[in-house]
Amino acid sequence: MPSQQLLPVTNRYFDSPTSSVSGSPPSMAAVLLKIEDDPSTGLYVSPSFDDDKNASMKPLLPRASSYTSISTTTTASNNNYQQRRRRINSDNSLPTLSSTRVGGRRESLGRDETAAEEAFVLTRLSLKLLRYLGVGYRWITRFLALGCYAFFLMPGFLQVGYYYFFSSQVRRGIVYGDHPRNRLDLYLPKDSEGQKPVIAFVTGGAWIIGYKAWGSLLGQQLSERDIIVACIDYRNFPQGTISDMVNDASQGISFVCNHIAEYGGDPNRIYLMGQSAGAHIAACTLLEQAIKEAGEGERISWSISQIKAYFGLSGGYNLLDLVDHFHNRGLYRSIFLSIMEGEQSLQRFSPEILARDPNIRTAVSRLPPIILFHGTGDYSIPSDASKNFAETLKRAGVKAEAILYEGKTHTDLFLQDPMRGGSDQMFEDLIAIVHANDPDAIAKDATAPPRRRLVPEFLLKLAHNVSPF
Numbered sequence: 001m002p003s004q005q006l007l008p009v010t011n012r013y014f015d016s017p018t019s020s021v022s023g024s025p026p027s028m029a030a031v032l033l034k035i036e037d038d039p040s041t042g043l044y045v046s047p048s049f050d051d052d053k054n055a056s057m058k059p060l061l062p063r064a065s066s067y068t069s070i071s072t073t074t075t076a077s078n079n080n081y082q083q084r085r086r087r088i089n090s091d092n093s094l095p096t097l098s099s100t101r102v103g104g105r106r107e108s109l110g111r112d113e114t115a116a117e118e119a120f121v122l123t124r125l126s127l128k129l130l131r132y133l134g135v136g137y138r139w140i141t142r143f144l145a146l147g148c149y150a151f152f153l154m155p156g157f158l159q160v161g162y163y164y165f166f167s168s169q170v171r172r173g174i175v176y177g178d179h180p181r182n183r184l185d186l187y188l189p190k191d192s193e194g195q196k197p198v199i200a201f202v203t204g205g206a207w208i209i210g211y212k213a214w215g216s217l218l219g220q221q222l223s224e225r226d227i228i229v230a231c232i233d234y235r236n237f238p239q240g241t242i243s244d245m246v247n248d249a250s251q252g253i254s255f256v257c258n259h260i261a262e263y264g265g266d267p268n269r270i271y272l273m274g275q276s277a278g279a280h281i282a283a284c285t286l287l288e289q290a291i292k293e294a295g296e297g298e299r300i301s302w303s304i305s306q307i308k309a310y311f312g313l314s315g316g317y318n319l320l321d322l323v324d325h326f327h328n329r330g331l332y333r334s335i336f337l338s339i340m341e342g343e344q345s346l347q348r349f350s351p352e353i354l355a356r357d358p359n360i361r362t363a364v365s366r367l368p369p370i371i372l373f374h375g376t377g378d379y380s381i382p383s384d385a386s387k388n389f390a391e392t393l394k395r396a397g398v399k400a401e402a403i404l405y406e407g408k409t410h411t412d413l414f415l416q417d418p419m420r421g422g423s424d425q426m427f428e429d430l431i432a433i434v435h436a437n438d439p440d441a442i443a444k445d446a447t448a449p450p451r452r453r454l455v456p457e458f459l460l461k462l463a464h465n466v467s468p469f
Contacts, residue, residue, distance in 0.1 A: 142330055145468035152463035156217075156419040156454035164216040169223060171263070176255035177248065179235060184252050185212050186263055187219030187229040195266035197434050198228045200256045202249050202285075204276025204314075204414075206331060207339045208237050215275075217418050221451060225431055226441060228265045230256045234281070237339045242284070242349050249285045250302075257302040271434060272310045272368075275414055276381065279315025283351040283389075286310055286367060294363035304366050311430060312372040314410050316381040317389040318352040329380065352389045355396050367393070370400035371433060373426055375408025380469045403429060410469045416460050421453030 150157065164170055164185075171186040189196055199222060203214040212233035219229035232252030235244045253272065261267050274282030286307070292298040316322045319340060327333040337343055347353050355364050370393055372386035386402045393400035405413060405426060417424045435441040455463075 142468045145466050148466045149463050149468060152459045152466070153415065153419065153455055155456070155459065156415075159454050160217050160220065163220050164213060167220075170216075170219075174255075176232075177251040179248065181233050181235045181239065182248060182251060183212065183233050184255065185216070185219065185231045185233075187216075187223040187231070188263060189223045189226045189228065191226055192264055195261070195269075196226055196228045196264055197269040197271065197438075198230065198256060198260050198265040199271045199273050199311075199434070200230045200232060200253050202232050202234070202252075202272075202274040202278035202282040204274070204278045205236065207242070207245065207277045207281075210234065210236050210277060217415065221418060221427065222431075224451075225435075225445065225448065227431075227434060228260065228263065230260070232256075237335075241339055241341050242281075242345070243341060245281050246284045246288060246349075249281050250289065253285065253307075254301040257306045267306070269308055269434075270306055272307050273313065274311075274315060275313040276315060276410065279312040280317060280349075280351070282310065283312060283315065283317055284349055287351050287354050287363070290363040290366045291360055293366060294360070304368065307368045309369040309371060309433065310367070311433075312370070312386065312389075313426075314374055314378055314381055314386075314413060315372065315389075316385045317350065318385065319346040319350045320353065321388075322381070322385065325382070352392050355389075355392045355398075361396065364393075364396045364398060367398045370398060372400070372402045373405070373413060373429070374402060375405045375410065375413055377407045377412070378410045380410035409464065409467065411467050412464070416455075416464060418451070419454040420457070420460060421451045423450065 164172070169188045169190060171188065173183045174186060176182050176184055201215045201218065203210050203212060205211065205214065210233075212231040215229065215231035219231055222229050230252070232249060234240075234248035234252070240248070256265075257267065257270060260270065272282055272286065274280070286304065289300065289302070290304050292300055293304060323333060323336055323346065326336050337346075340346055340349055354360065357364075370390065372390050374381075374383040374386040376383050383402075383404055387404070390400045390402035403426075408417070408426075413426045418427065431445055435445060
C-alpha cells in the first residue's frame with residue numbers, strides 16, 4: 001500500500017500585501033492538503049521557495065498512474081478507504097450503466113448514494129480550498145458578491161434545480177472513469193425519434209469550482225431544441241491540476257463518442273463546447289488529442305475526426321497573457337501557477353501558443369472548425385483572448401472565427417440572457433450552426449415557442465451589477 005507523499009508547491013508570492021494568504025500567522029510554516037482522489041498523496045505548501053528551485057520543480061501533481069510508493073507503511077484507515085472506493089467504483093461500473101435501458105430510471109437508492117458521495121467530496125474540497133486561499137479582503141468581498149449574485153438569480157436557480165433533480169429527461173451521474181469526479185449528466189430531448197445531434201459540454205469555474213450541474217440551464221434549453229447535451233465533470237484544484245482536468249475531459253469526450261448512440265445520440269454529429277475555464281480545458285484537450293493522432297504508436301479511444309466543431313464560450317487561450325490579469329482579479333499568481341503545474345507549463349497549456357508552433361503544424365491542421373463566442377464587456381477574461389486565438393488558428397490553416405456580442409459580460413451570455421427568456425442571440429447562433437444541415441430541425445426552430453422568462457428583469461439587472469465575475 002502506498003504511503004503519504006508530500007509534494008512541494010512554490011509560494012513566493014504569498015508575501016504580497018494584496019494576497020489573501022498573507023494574513024496567515026508567520027508560525028504557519030506549511031499547509032497539508034490531502035488530495036481526495038488518491039489518499040496516498042498530499043500537497044505541501046511552503047512559504048519560502050526560491051525561483052531556482054521552482055524552475056526545476058516537477059509538475060505539482062503527476063497523473064495518478066505515475067505515483068510511486070516511498071514506504072510500505074500505511075494505516076488501517078487508508079486501507080478501509082481504498083476498500084470503500086473499490087466498492088463504489090464497482091457499483092457504478094460502466095458495463096452496468098451501458099446495460100441500463102435509456103428509457104428507464106435508476107433506482108432511487110443508487111442515485112441517493114451517488115449524490116451523497118458527490119456532496120461529501122465537494123464539501124471536503126471546499127473546506128480545504130478555503131483553508132488554502134486564506135481569508136484575505138479580496139476573497140471575502142468576492143464571496144459576499146457571489147452570495148448576493150446567487151440570491152438575485154435564485155428564482156431561476158430554483159426552477160433549473162427542480163428540473164435537474166426531478167426531470168425524467170436528465171440522466172445524472174453517469175460514470176465515465178475511475179475517479180470520484182469522473183461523471184457526466186445527460187440532457188435528453190422529449191422527442192426520442194431518430195438520432196439527435198450531441199454537444200459535449202465542459203463547464204467553467206476558474207479551475208476551482210467547476211461542476212457538471214453548472215450546465216443544467218444550457219442542457220435544458222438545448223434539449224428543448226432536440227439536441228442532446230452531455231455535461232462533463234472533472235477534478236478541480238486542489239483535487240487535481242490542469243493535467244488531471246484535461247485527462248478527465250478527454251475520458252468524458254471518449255465516453256460520449258463511444259456510447260452516445262445508446263442514448264439516442266448521433267455519433268456522426270458530436271460537437272464539443274466549453275465555457276470560461278472549461279473552454280480552456282476543452283481547447284487543451286482538443287490539441288492534445290490532435291498531437292497524439294499526429295504521432296506514431298499513440299493509443300487513442302476517440303478521434304478528432306469525430307468532433308464536428310468546437311464552441312468556446314468566454315474562454316482564455318493564452319495563459320502568459322492572462323496570468324497577471326487573473327492575479328489582479330484575485331486568482332493570485334501563486335495559486336494559478338499551482339493549478340497550471342508551474343510557470344514552466346504555461347506555454348504547454350496555452351492553446352494559442354501551441355497553435356503557433358511549426359513543429360506541430362500537422363497536428364493543428366487536424367482540428368475541427370472552431371467558433372469562439374465572447375462578450376466585449378467581459379472583464380473576467382477579455383474578449384481579445386478569443387479574437388487573438390481565432391486569428392492564430394486561421395494563420396495555421398484552421399477554419400476559425402470569433403463571434404463577439406457588444407457589451408455582454410462573462411455571465412450575461414451564459415446565465416442572465418438565458419434566464420431573461422425570449423430571443424437570445426448567442427443561443428440562436430449556436431442552434432443555427434448545429435442544425436445547419438438539417439432542414440427538418442431548421443423548420444422546427446422557426447416555429448419554436450419563445451423561451452420563458454425565469455427571473456424578473458430588475459433582479460437580472462441587480463445581479464449584473466454585483467456579479468463578481
